[in-house]
Amino acid sequence: MPMVIAIDGPAASGKGTLAKRLADHYGLPHLDTGLLYRAVALTLIDAGAALDDEAAASRAAASLIADRLADPRLRERAMGEAASRISGIPAVRAALLAWQQRFAGTPDGAVLDGRDIGTVICPDARVKLFITASAEERARRRHRELTGRGEAVSLAAILADIQARDARDASRSAAPLKAAADAVVLDTTELDADEAFAAARAVVDRARTQ
Ligand code: CDP
Ligand code: CDP
Numbered sequence: 001m002p003m004v005i006a007i008d009g010p011a012a013s014g015k016g017t018l019a020k021r022l023a024d025h026y027g028l029p030h031l032d033t034g035l036l037y038r039a040v041a042l043t044l045i046d047a048g049a050a051l052d053d054e055a056a057a058s059r060a061a062a063s064l065i066a067d068r069l070a071d072p073r074l075r076e077r078a079m080g081e082a083a084s085r086i087s088g089i090p091a092v093r094a095a096l097l098a099w100q101q102r103f104a105g106t107p108d109g110a111v112l113d114g115r116d117i118g119t120v121i122c123p124d125a126r127v128k129l130f131i132t133a134s135a136e137e138r139a140r141r142r143h144r145e146l147t148g149r150g151e152a153v154s155l156a157a158i159l160a161d162i163q164a165r166d167a168r169d170a171s172r173s174a175a176p177l178k179a180a181a182d183a184v185v186l187d188t189t190e191l192d193a194d195e196a197f198a199a200a201r202a203v204v205d206r207a208r209t210q
Contacts, residue, residue: 033114
């Protein structure tokens with residue numbers, strides 16, 4: 001049976017790092033689905049279109065090509081915010097759904113991380129994890145990451161971003177951020193990346209023997 005591992009959680013909870021490590025460990029392909037939303041936003045920005053131009057956003061989502069996902073600009077702070085704005089457009093989500101389900105349908109399985117993997121994209125995933133941490137801890141993690149890459153930004157500004165994004169992602173009507181009823185919730189506020197990885201592996205190993 002294919003091993004699909006669905007990992008969801010709010011910004012900077014560590015879900016991407018964890019997804020990548022699980023994928024390497026179990027020999028599965030990994031898709032960071034946030035990159036799809038970031039790439040749609042970047043396409044609009046490059047075309048000079050407004051982020052609330054629903055028709056342009058839907059076209060960008062429908063014609064998204066994998067090459068775009070390697071653009072280093074996708075990791076910039078402003079792109080997370082822009083992605084969050086276009087991600088509430090139902091036609092964008094619908095266009096990206098097929099893309100993600102095709103990836104999850106590879107024969108051995110896959111690891112996908114995002115906001116709605118366990119609830120909408122892969123409701124039948126063998127393992128569902130919901131990764132969380134306090135907003136303050138997530139802001140510290142993201143701040144460390146961005147300043148490490150040379151982006152000058154204050155911790156307070158990152159915390160404000162994260163709180164605004166949490167509120168927008170959780171309150172939108174199209175696929176809001178929430179844990180699936182059958183997800184294992186892992187609060188990593190007090191865990192480093194190695195400890196989170198060990199806890200997640202225990203969940204996956206248990207599911208594999210069932
Ligand atoms: O890494 P971080 O959590 O900061 O951001 P991301 O995962 O790259 O996601 C950026 C934005 O895309 C999120 O704030 C969501 O609004 C949106 N997103 C989504 O709606 N559904 C997903 N499966 C992944 C991302
Ligand atoms: O994908 P998401 O936005 O949820 O977070 P990330 O980009 O995977 O992780 C944000 C940062 O937190 C990375 O620099 C990790 O090294 C660090 N971190 C973690 O991933 N897990 C922990 N339990 C603690 C820190």
